Amino acid sequence: MTRTPQVVVIGGGQAGLAAGYHLRRLGLGFVILDAGAAPGGAWQHMWDSLHLFSPAAYSSLPGRLMPARTGERYPGAGHVVDYLAHYEKHYDLPVRHGVRVHAVRRDADRLLVESDSGTWRAGAVISATGTWSRPFLPAVPGRSTFAGRQLRTVNYRRPADFAGQRVVVVGGGNSGAQIAADLALDGRVEVTWATQRPPRFLADDIDGRALFDAATARRRALDAGRSDTGGVASLGDIVAVPSVRAARDAQLLTAKPMFAQLTPTGVRWADGSQSDVDAVIWCTGFRPALAHLAPLNLRGPRGHIPTDGTRALGEPQLHLLGYGDWTGAASATLIGVGRPARDAAAQIAHALSS
Known part of the structure; x- marks a missing residue:
């Protein structure tokens, strides 16, 4: 019917x-x-x-x-x-x-x-x-050879699931920062945060209200034929929510440049060094x-x-x-x-x- x-x-x-x-x-x-x-x-x-x-x-x-x-x-x-x-x-x-x-x-x-x-x-x-x-998963050399767990943002729930493990969180946006902070503040997880470029934190006093205003102002400018204000992207990539601020201020949220490839047991960094890893969490967008x-x-x-x-x-x-x-x-x-x-x-x- x-x-x-x-x-x-x-x-x-x-x-x-x-x-x-x-x-x-x-x-x-x-x-x-x-x-x-x-x-x-x-x-x-x-x-x-x-x-x-x-x-x-x-x-x-x-x-x-x-x-x-x-x-x-x-x-x-x-x-x-x-x-x-x-x-x-x-x-x-x-x-x-x-x-x-x-x-x-x-x-x-x-x-x-x-x-x-x-x-x-x-x-x-x-x-x-x-x-x-x-969820988007980037093409990274060696991804199919890695023997550990690979999760996407949609699969992550809580730090207790990774207690005692070595975890790499990939992604320089809000999801990557928040999940890396969640794991780091728990204290039971050895977490490394890997990003393609140095993370850009918004000012601590900026929240969703300011982001909405910035996005709206950009759209109005474009619709009126004026120059692009840059919108939210001009302010930064990561909203400093309380957990992110706490981890950042405690020096627990320092990003490393993205690794060059995955190996069967972990990751190989751009300088040739290697790290053993139990899990990779891909926070690489949608x-x-x-x-x-x-x-x-x-x-x-x-x-x-x-x-x-x-x-x-x-x-x-x-x-x-x-x-x-x-x-x-x-x-x-x-x-x-x-x-x-x-x-x-x-x-x-x-x-x-x-």
Whole structure:
């Protein structure tokens, strides 16, 4: 059986819920298809110690503030999961969990959304699948020969899993810094932090509010034809959250230049020296999870789909939301996704009424 809502939203994390909020306000019929078995999106799979960069009041989706918790300046991942679950329930959003979409195809004047639970035929589709399910692993010599454990950011949970071991954390972004700090502060792990370039820490007083403002200012400048402000990248790569500051100030978070290759027992550094290693944790970024859109043949440079705002240039009935600045300033953040979600819903409503 083929269902025929006006709009199908693919992905029930923060971006999908923000889209649902605005679609409901505009009176559109829609369904949200989410591969996860429970609410919370990618946040339910984060490591135990992860906290947001911003206070709860500045980490909210449209329409409902995230409540603060006593003694917790920056909400933890579990707090975010609870908030998203309550948001979904509070607005009675039509999320179907455990539904994995495998293809979106053009069908006359509609888009067909094919899943393991059936097919939907809609006048518009919002893809909000994020990046968490597609971690990037760089091509490093010897990677297949290493006999120890290799994990990606998505597999890391807690330092206790590595007690008494020698671990190399690879990656000079927020995930790499936070996981390296988490391991180093625990004291039971011999941790080495390896980065391609010297890490760039943001000033200690900068949090998610300032990052959102910087991303927004950059997008406005570009849209107005002014010179590129550099946005968040101009400030640095790593937010100095409390755990990162503590490890850095205790001289526990000193990065080494990236190793030249992996060996069966560890790593070989650029100077030819070697270190025995039990595990490597790759915190090397993510790519947008867009395989379900392959039948539309829209992919452009760097795996992105060219867009005007959130709307795909090659398929006007498709919108992309929450993948990064190329789909809306700070749209991969809780505080930032509301504005592009509102714009996408408004454009869809206009198109459907026409």
